[in-house]
Amino acid sequence: MAKKISTSLLLFFTAMMAHSTAWAAEPVVTDTGTTSWMLTSTALVLLMVPGLAMFYGGLVRTKNVLGTMMHSFGAMVVIGVLWPLVGYALSFGPGILGGFIGWEPKYFMLQGIDDSIMSSQIPEYVFAMFQGKFAIITPALIAGAFAERVDFKGYLAFIALWCVFVYSPICHWVWAADGFLFNLGAMGAIDFAGGTVVHISSGVTGLVAALFLGARRGYPKNVMSPNNLVMTLMGAGLLWVGWFGFNAGSAIASNLATARALTVTQIAAASGAFTWLVVELLHHGKASSLGVASGILAGLVAITPAAGVVPPAGAFALGAIAAVICYLGLLLKGKLGYDDSLDAFGVHGIGGIVGALCLTFFIRPSWMADAAAKVGGTWTVWQQLGVQATAVGITVVYAAVVSLVILFIVEKTIGLRVKENDEMSGLDHSMHGEQGYGLINPN
Template sequence: MKNRLISAFLLLPLLLHSGTPLYGAEEVYTDSGTTSWMLTSTALVLLMIPGLAMFYGGLVRTKNVIGTMMHSFGAMVIIGVLWPMVGYALSFGPGVLGGFVGWDPQLFMLQGIDDTIMESHIPEYVFAMFQGKFAIITPALIAGAFAERVNFRGYAVFIALWSIIVYSPICHWVWASDGFLFNLGAAGAIDFAGGTVVHISSGVTALVAALYLGCRRGYPRNVMHPNNLVMTLTGAGLLWVGWFGFNAGSAISSDLATARALTVTQLSAAAGAFTWMVIEMVHHGKATSLGVASGILAGLVAITPAAGVVQPVGAFALGALASLVCYGAILLKNRMGYDDSLDAFGVHGVGGIVGALALVFFIRPSWMAEAAELAGGSWSVWQQLGVQATAVGITVLYASVVSLILLVLIEKTIGLRISENDEMSGLDHSMHGEHGYGLINLN
């Protein structure tokens, strides 16, 4: 199946995500242009993680700034160790356990790839490090749902186990060349840069965690204002910049496919922010900075799975639609009363689902023609929608069930929800013995 897909040019960006090395090929060389872009993309995706720390850090109360930012930096450290040890092998190694996950002893600690040049003519080291940044930011996104109320030790254990047991299998199913979702239907489940693997998996887990752990003490009775919207806007800007590496880098090339992905990323983010501004002005009579930041993220999340298959009109539509639906999801959250503190599910989970499903209505005709040829004559939008819905449904079910099991086990053993006294004094003091702004402020 993989060889047939590689022959279709328009499907190439999706295939090269799996990046099977070429052993003994006649022309094994490093493309310096592609390699340079992939090195840049890797750095841009890494930049998104401190950007996320700033985005989340500005939204919490003063007493929780350091504790919240440490969730992102902790993921950089913990997953940064686990990924080269076992994460890459579990995600992109040959399928084992019936294809449930990948594994190859030669990939433990990145052994066996010292001289490997991939089909895309980049060193496999570069691909492994690029994918490692996705593995880092995904669990960091979850932290937005339970901000201000978990202890750091429990969080560290949770993201370590979640990365291995939840993220790696889903990554293998969707992006590895022998993954069953990669090979589902005529052309596989479309997830160009992580709508399903990153945003749906983390967003659904975020919702489960918020429901299981319960609300922050005083929520929603007490208003919990952001401590620094300037920091949040700066973080949103860094995420927007880094997302060009996130999406355009996922082409694993430096060509037309890269240009397409970069263009639609920009357009969807702008459309998302514009739509959120308009909604707020109609609903509340004024546009807010937090609304602009939320709209940017909604547009970026929605275009992530679609960046390789839609044209500019599709990017505008997905960005606008995601903002509208995510805005509604946040209103619904407020009515239902559950405490997804920083709207990790409302933006990432909902936006990811919108993008993964709605992209089928904006796929470029040439892509559909190639898919029809691979299917043996015909392939419709509705058939592809069925494939997309299957991938989304499996991801939602698996991530939610396994995440709940992990949350219960950790809470019942080492503990995850902090005590009332620690929550009232704040994460910065109780978990880290520090204060974000050099002063004590319990508001």
């Protein structure tokens, strides 16, 4: 009897082990809830691009409104084609050239991911398209620095080259599993949704481009007033809404991390706008609509790298700090006299740097405890600040140097700075043969 029982138990446990092995070998199943949220987030991030077009379009002179908005839509078109061709492979493929960039042949034209379900339980198609929207909006941000003075053909060539040689390598370093900044220090450089990859890279590139191309003709002597601040405010609102997909979607989940990211995004945007409003009241005695819009963006940019690690109190602080420092940065631009037309560096570059560095002082204790456990000892705020500063420094230097090379090549071949007559007549007419508002003599 005992022998029969032991034999039965052996067969039972053998069957259970076989069942467990078969269960473990089964493919990852799609989580429909997470997939639905990621599809929504993808659409929200794409919504930010026409939102940016409206934001920038309202800030330029009437004769350049279409030309400026076309910079955003041009990025949707060019990067929208380039990303599935090679962008995704270069950014998220296994590291090559010593980890400088990624590459995976099956990612070319997304041909090898048809039935791929990621460990986050979403189809890889969704992740690829979500990340593709980041690749679209980043070069569109750059255009704000040299608005009203670039040739459209040269601009399209520039952003195509920039996506391949600047955006994709930085994206790989920071977000790919084998990226060296992803693995720097105990937990890697913190960039939850694009402080370095999106905002610092675009802001620094914008500053380099503005200096390389020179100021708009007549700047700063001639008044260059916005043509439509109503449109700019509407654009800022769309950016705020879209940013929930930008940040909360970067959790690649639908859980507590998603809720945290959404919450701190809302708080930082409001804190940035409120702080900018107060600073303007103290400085000028009036609070401007453009100031509120700028404060919203400053808060959103600063919270972008931090959305996964800071609590609400940290979001309040980051929004306020970014608003003050970006405001001072815009005052400094006036003193130095460089023509960052729509403050791409003043808001995105400076705000991204502030967020990437200052987040260190507001990280949740539980995150620091996890970092310490990973290294088997202690991990301090100052050690993480060193990691953040390294990531920021590398991004700034690399983006500046390579962007300068690309600018030089495009200017000497296709041409980037428009001719004087074309600039004076306006980009709408000279580049596109149209007029944004159908006026006879736009100015």
